[in-house]
Amino acid sequence: MGRFNKQTGEFTPKPSTVKAGERMQQSPTPLPIFRRNTNVEVFIGAGWGKGTVEHSDKVRCVVFLKIGQRRVTCYDARNIREYTPNKK
Numbered sequence: 001m002g003r004f005n006k007q008t009g010e011f012t013p014k015p016s017t018v019k020a021g022e023r024m025q026q027s028p029t030p031l032p033i034f035r036r037n038t039n040v041e042v043f044i045g046a047g048w049g050k051g052t053v054e055h056s057d058k059v060r061c062v063v064f065l066k067i068g069q070r071r072v073t074c075y076d077a078r079n080i081r082e083y084t085p086n087k088k
Contacts, residue, residue: 028076030058039083042074050083 002013034040034056041048042063051065051072061074074080 023078026078028078031056031061031075031077032080032082033058034061034082041081041083042072043079044072048081 002011004011034053036053036055038053039050040053040061040063041050042065043049044065049065049067049072051063053061054064054071055062059075061080062071063074063080064071
């Protein structure tokens with residue numbers, strides 16, 4: 001997604017597209033090890049879901065999501081990050 005400049009024909013991508021591409025260029029391993037009950041965000045297809053860590057090691061991380069009240073297991077370091085609340 002982005003825009004074409006009609007005069008120069010130059011394509012400028014949206015910043016969100018560039019940011020998503022940078023995330024996927026990272027290495028999927030090693031998985032960061034989180035302490036139990038740490039607030040994290042997990043990418044679940046439609047976006048980032050907030051949850052708490054139940055188990056974490058170098059191979060997988062089990063997270064209990066607050067939305068949907070379910071557990072997900074993450075094996076890819078690109079799809080999990082520590083939760084940082086937006087301060088406005």
